[in-house]
Amino acid sequence: MILGKVTGVVVATIKHPFYVGRRMLMVDRLDEGGNETGAYLVAAAAVDAGVGQTVLVVDEGNSARQVVGDSSAPLRSLIVGVVDDVAID
Template sequence: MELARVVGTVVATRKVPGLSGVKLLLVEPLDDQLQPAGEPFVACDSCQAGVGDIVHWLGGREATLALPVHYVPVDATIIGIVDEVSVAGERVGSGL
């Protein structure tokens, strides 16, 4: 699992049948200090995240298992909304 911040939404009116009803979000990967750590990418949303939320996500085969229909062609799926991040007992940031 990795961290990212939701920075936008993606609208796709035509998708493969297994993604019908699945929201797509644009997310920016974060490092352990919650700083940007890469280029934004599209992820499926399985937990009703929104713009500004810090989320954790899965990639690869595991990303497909988090969706209602398994084994659809996706690269990343958001699996949770982060409330707080601490490193070595120190609070780094909050998703709230």
């Protein structure tokens, strides 16, 4: 899994039915120091997450489909947590 920061929302008129009514978020990957890297992915959200938040993303299709409860969803990247901090134990 990776950490990222939500930077925007993808707006698409023409899309697969699965995506109708779903928010697709731009997520910029963070480096270990918590800085944005410019490398992004587009993810759906399993928890409430908004622009500016740091999130935990699972980038794997079967995980994503289980969470949305739709075994035929064309989906790979999913936000599963909002991160408060990275502690040194």
